[in-house]
Amino acid sequence: MSTAPDHPSTDARATPRAELLAPTRVAMVGNPNVGKTSLFNRLCGVRAKTANFPGSTVEARVGTCALGGAEVEFVDLPGVYAIDLELPESKLCRDCLAGRLEGCMPEALLVVLDATNLARGLRLLRSVAALGRPIAVALTMTDLARARGLSVDAQRLASALGVPCVEANGRAGTGVEPLLAAVRAAREFSPQALAACLAPTWVDETVTASVGGPNTIGGESDRLTDRLDAAFTHPILGAIVFILAMAAVFFTIYRLAELPMTLIEDACAWLGTSLAAALPEGDLSSLLVDGVIGGVAGTVVFLPQICLLFFLLALLEDTGYLARAAFVMDRIMCRFGLPGQAFVPLLSSHACALPGIMSTRLIPDPKDRLATILVAPFMSCSARVGVYVLLVSILFPHSAFLAGLAFAGCYALGAIAALLTAALFRKTVLRGKSRPMVLELPPYRLPDLRAALLTTWDRAIVFLKNAGTVILAICVVLWWMSAYPKAETPEAALALQARAVEIEARAVAIESSVSAPAALDETQQLEIETLRNDADVLTQRAQQESSFAGQLGGAVQPLFAPLGFDDRLTIAVLTSFLAREVFRSTMTVLVGQGDSDDDARVADELSQATRADGTKLFDPATSAGLLVFYVLALQCLPTLAVTRRETGSWKWPAIQFAWMSGVAYLFAFLTRELVILAGVVG
Amino acid sequence: MVAGATLSKEDLEVLRAMGLDETCSFTVCRSGGGGPCIIQVDATRLGLSPDLARRILTRPCDCPDTACCAAEGLAIDAKKPIDPPIA
Numbered sequence: 208m209s210t211a212p213d214h215p216s217t218d219a220r221a222t223p224r225a226e227l228l229a230p231t232r233v234a235m236v237g238n239p240n241v242g243k244t245s246l247f248n249r250l251c252g253v254r255a256k257t258a259n260f261p262g263s264t265v266e267a268r269v270g271t272c273a274l275g276g277a278e279v280e281f282v283d284l285p286g287v288y289a290i291d292l293e294l295p296e297s298k299l300c301r302d303c304l305a306g307r308l309e310g311c312m313p314e315a316l317l318v319v320l321d322a323t324n325l326a327r328g329l330r331l332l333r334s335v336a337a338l339g340r341p342i343a344v345a346l347t348m349t350d351l352a353r354a355r356g357l358s359v360d361a362q363r364l365a366s367a368l369g370v371p372c373v374e375a376n377g378r379a380g381t382g383v384e385p386l387l388a389a390v391r392a393a394r395e396f397s398p399q400a401l402a403a404c405l406a407p408t409w410v411d412e413t414v415t416a417s418v419g420g421p422n423t424i425g426g427e428s429d430r431l432t433d434r435l436d437a438a439f440t441h442p443i444l445g446a447i448v449f450i451l452a453m454a455a456v457f458f459t460i461y462r463l464a465e466l467p468m469t470l471i472e473d474a475c476a477w478l479g480t481s482l483a484a485a486l487p488e489g490d491l492s493s494l495l496v497d498g499v500i501g502g503v504a505g506t507v508v509f510l511p512q513i514c515l516l517f518f519l520l521a522l523l524e525d526t527g528y529l530a531r532a533a534f535v536m537d538r539i540m541c542r543f544g545l546p547g548q549a550f551v552p553l554l555s556s557h558a559c560a561l562p563g564i565m566s567t568r569l570i571p572d573p574k575d576r577l578a579t580i581l582v583a584p585f586m587s588c589s590a591r592v593g594v595y596v597l598l599v600s601i602l603f604p605h606s607a608f609l610a611g612l613a614f615a616g617c618y619a620l621g622a623i624a625a626l627l628t629a630a631l632f633r634k635t636v637l638r639g640k641s642r643p644m645v646l647e648l649p650p651y652r653l654p655d656l657r658a659a660l661l662t663t664w665d666r667a668i669v670f671l672k673n674a675g676t677v678i679l680a681i682c683v684v685l686w687w688m689s690a691y692p693k694a695e696t697p698e699a700a701l702a703l704q705a706r707a708v709e710i711e712a713r714a715v716a717i718e719s720s721v722s723a724p725a726a727l728d729e730t731q732q733l734e735i736e737t738l739r740n741d742a743d744v745l746t747q748r749a750q751q752e753s754s755f756a757g758q759l760g761g762a763v764q765p766l767f768a769p770l771g772f773d774d775r776l777t778i779a780v781l782t783s784f785l786a787r788e789v790f791r792s793t794m795t796v797l798v799g800q801g802d803s804d805d806d807a808r809v810a811d812e813l814s815q816a817t818r819a820d821g822t823k824l825f826d827p828a829t830s831a832g833l834l835v836f837y838v839l840a841l842q843c844l845p846t847l848a849v850t851r852r853e854t855g856s857w858k859w860p861a862i863q864f865a866w867m868s869g870v871a872y873l874f875a876f877l878t879r880e881l882v883i884l885a886g887v888v889g
Numbered sequence: 890m891v892a893g894a895t896l897s898k899e900d901l902e903v904l905r906a907m908g909l910d911e912t913c914s915f916t917v918c919r920s921g922g923g924g925p926c927i928i929q930v931d932a933t934r935l936g937l938s939p940d941l942a943r944r945i946l947t948r949p950c951d952c953p954d955t956a957c958c959a960a961e962g963l964a965i966d967a968k969k970p971i972d973p974p975i976a
Contacts, residue, residue: 288906293899323932327908355932433918436934440919440927534936538924541938640897644938645907648927 230314232280233390234303236335237319238328239286240649242347244268245377246319247283248661250387255283257665258311265295266568267303268665269311274387282311288327290334295573304338315341315393317386322352322359323650329410332368336401341393344372345386351650367413370396378655435651439528445535452523452532453554460515460558467511475504493690494683502682505786506561506674506845510667513562516555517666520566521659527651529569534646543626544633546570546644549579553625556586557618560846564853565666572641578629580850581863584841585625587618590787591837597791598834600810601825617838624839624870636862677848685756685785685844694753700745707738747796756782770836770875771829773818784842798824827887832879840871896944908933909945 237243247255251270258269268283284303285296299308306312316335320328336342349359365372371389375382439445479496486492523529529551537547548570556563563583570576587595595617603610714731751757752774760778767777775797783790795809798816816824825833841847847860854860896904908930909915918927918934926942928935937945 288903292902292906294903324908326931327906327933330906432934436918436927440925440936442922442924530936534925534927537936537938644925644936645904645909645941646936647907648934648936 230279230341230390230394231277232282232311232313233315233317234282234284234311234313235317235319236284236290236300236304236331237286238288238321238324238331240647241286241319241321241324241328242377243286243319244283245655245658246345246347246375246383246386247281247377248658249377249380249383250281253661253664255661255665257669258282265299267299267311272387274391279390281317282313287331289331296571304335304340313340315343315390317343317345317390319345319347322346322349322357323355324348325364325414326410329413333401333409336370341396342370342401343386343389343393344368344370345375345382345389346372347375347377349374350376364413369401378658432651436531436648439531440534442535442538445531449532449535449550452528453551456516456519456523457554457558459519460512464511464515468508471508471510472504475500475508479504490690494686497690498683498686499679502686502785503674503679505682505788506678507671509559509561510670512558513565513670514663514667516558516562516566518659518663520551520569521662522654522656524569525652525654525658527649530646530648533569534648537644541644543630544575544637545578545626545629546572546575546641547646549575549629552579552583553586553622556583556588559588559590560584560586560843561670561849564846564849565670567853574633574637574639575641577854577859578632578637580853581632581859581866582625582629584843584846584863584867585621585628585839587621587838588843590843591617593788594783594790594837595834597810597813598830598837600807601814602827602830602834604810604814613834617834620835620838628866628870673849673852674845677852678845681844681848682785685782688756688759689751689754689782691755692753694746694749697745697749700742700749703738703742703745707735707742710735710738744796751778751782751793751797769879770832770872771824771826771879772833773824775816776824776829776833780836780842784844787837787842790837828879828882831882832875835878836871836875838871839867839874841867896941900941904945907935909935 235243235247247268247270250272254272255268255270258267265285267285269280270283271278271280273279282303284300287294287297287300290297290300290304302308303311304313304316316338318328318332318335320332332342332344344364346359346361346364349361352359359374361372361374371392373382373386373389375386439448479500482500483492483496486495520529523532533547533550535547536550540547540549549567551569552563552566554563555566560583563586564580567576567579567583570579595614599610599613599617602613710731714728752761757774757778760781761774763781764772764774764777767780772780775794779790779793779797782793791809794813798813814823814825818824841864847864850860850863851857904910909928913930915928915930918929920926923939925936925938928937
């Protein structure tokens, strides 16, 4: 199937000259949905990585492939309809092809053309040929074209274009070797003649010559596509199908991710315990166990969910369904200034904002994508659930119905805040016209498992790199803020420890006197355990209060006073920036008897806590305000780190943080005042 | 057939690059009824937002599929939008 135009060296593989001229970097260019990435995956496999270029919000993938004993770098550029459009992906292609991207100067181009839509691809080919770089052409979708009655002839196309042309199928892996040979031979052919084909009829003539003419394309009606589209894009039926599909996706994610998440948690806990046992007690042990392992584990635990989400989304996208789903959801989302594609990232954020933000890459328009990133953390993620349960239990200890209603209300409030914020941002900071909502609906196909796995691998590596760099640094800084300066062990804690030692010594003395080695009785053991636990809680409390985080909490407490927060509540809110779950453990240390798995006990302890003036700390007004604060506030530094990575600037995480914190503060204050006005007392 | 469009230059360029230019014929696969609509240009199906569809003007087409278009009440009058706004 390898074909080349009439030329002295049609068998490029056999010519030493071709080997000498083999390019070392090849850029892959093509329209969207032509099978370009499948071909790239087939060529490079796992030897590929995502490349972000400075100043660009779109990305390309770079991978290597062995060609004639040498390594050739392939750059999979984003799919474009034309390189001269004022769109980010077109600009990236222009910059890459013109050699304006550092370390990304292609020596040859591999242009991927869809045989079922050759005319559009040829217009793109003609424009990139004007750059004068050697070109090889990969003709894809030939099976589909033949099924539609087209007579695909790569040889005639090669002759018409004057550059090597090969039929290739990235999914099936056919035509890869001839394609590599064509790439190697590309330098032997001049694309100048191709670029000079300016006649308006050139495209139609070429299509006619190689695939049977434009009128035959799509002439055969596709009844199955019609029927599926009628169902999937129907305003009501389509929405039902979409809800069912998303329910299936998230049910699968939650069910399948449960086991690996538990394994990761257990592995991190084991690693922490082992390190703590192996290292002498001190700062290094605390840094590694509490700061590094404890902090990173809180993020890495979401890796299974992220992998499953991207795997399932890649499958859905590959089937052609996701474009239809975006089409259906556009009806609803456009009312809030968001495109239909924004629905999936927002829904994903209910599991964790990190994969939700990462999946915004589905959204083509940069402003739409940015708006979705900025509002995604409003959606109630799984890390908030623990805080919701605790506060709802304090608010409604005797009514499961009201507690359930409040719990559901938290989710609704987050979603409403996200949509209204998106609408506001699209009219203010992200004002401006989106690209017109014109969406190509690719043909329905069976998904490519290999491509989905490679996408998942790529996303997982990006996530782990982020967790191992920015998030790790944040965890270490937060650990340092909680661990320093070191507090003196309180007198009361020393007294409790001394009392425990005394009981133990007395018991040992009695055992020695009767010369009968016996264990401490149960009452003594329990007493010693309780004394030591109380001493630990007092020591931890002193450390929390005197640490930099505690001092900061004390310093900013006046700011939170209108919300009813005292020093301890302010410290708990600040420390939960590491992870929201930390709120519970911090509060139990500061006002209770230490952390416990017993939700009811913890809720009961906290509900009894009082302020310095004797009033209840968790009165209904403060608890309701705190609950609203946790629904709306962005207390997750890893989310800010991912936002920075996806937007390429600290400006947007700063806006995101400021806006969400401001909204959370305002609505927490209003909620507290309303509850006080309503006269609800604990 | 597409007869023209009341769109910005940038939007027009995007549509042209996608194959929806002034010379193309297309089939309406699903009219929007106030929502997005689907058209087919050559072998490619495109979903268009209602705002965009209202701005693309069409001319009657004498292809065999005109009956289909007529059934949808579309592309009958010269320079009528793909998806006219609902009165």
